[in-house]
Amino acid sequence: MFDINPSAASPIWLQIEEGIRRMISLGALKPADPVPSVRDLARTLRVNPNTVARVYQRLTEAGVLVVRRGEGTYVADVPQQPKKSEKHEKLRDGATAYAGTALAVGAGVDEAAAELERSYDRLSRELRRKA
Amino acid sequence: MFDINPSAASPIWLQIEEGIRRMISLGALKPADPVPSVRDLARTLRVNPNTVARVYQRLTEAGVLVVRRGEGTYVADVPQQPKKSEKHEKLRDGATAYAGTALAVGAGVDEAAAELERSYDRLSRELRRKA
DNA sequence: ACTACTGTACTAGATTGATAATACAGTGTT
């Protein structure tokens, strides 16, 4: 699945939300696939079920997941990707945060870019392994 | 100076801390230079003075700033950079977070790297302008 | 001395994120 870092700057619910979106983007979760139940995923990630429930609700509102009440939660037939504007905004915000950190610790562009590629490849590989 | 995003995932005090470290890394703040007073910086960034005070204390403990009580706070003569291990850790964590976001919104490595360079250049330019 | 700045300290509230425990309604299996 993916890992949660409870001591990270970004809140747990966001980490879970991005984790699910990543798995869908990479095909580790395909349309109509079931996602783990709220309680299962909470146990796996060692977080509170309420936190997972909130994420599923958000992703359902966003059209990424669909709920069949009493039965389970599934990836939507056509999982919505963020709108182009929203995608760019999140990408830009993320890039700004990372660039800010890199500059703060005295890392050059090349160093930062190299580390980015490493992380990107690692995350891709981890998820594609389960596709 | 730099901007604060109150609704960002990372806490305000961290944004301020990294902002100061960036300015020193880029030479916008040089050794022995005075930094704005707690109240001044708080007013400029539109945050609470307590938040700025905590950052100054952290940076003083880290050997980045020095305090002359009753007079002001200054950049240390030899502002400490994070240790190599700590630098790498922060860089890796930042890269992981950014790569995770990029994958979540369906952006490719190249797209993410391009956006990173843009942000890096922008931040550099903004700060070098005041050096 | 007076004034106006420094950093520092403290208390008190609001908000947010996360946890914990419980309960309820819907579905499928036995």
Place this chain on the structure above:
DNA sequence: AACACTGTATTATCAATCTAGTACAGTAGT
């Protein structure tokens, strides 16, 4: 019908963050 699962809802509690207001000690200029 009984049971074991689903998602959902509610309430309470705790910690972290940020804000607000106030106060105090040190320094500099008038």
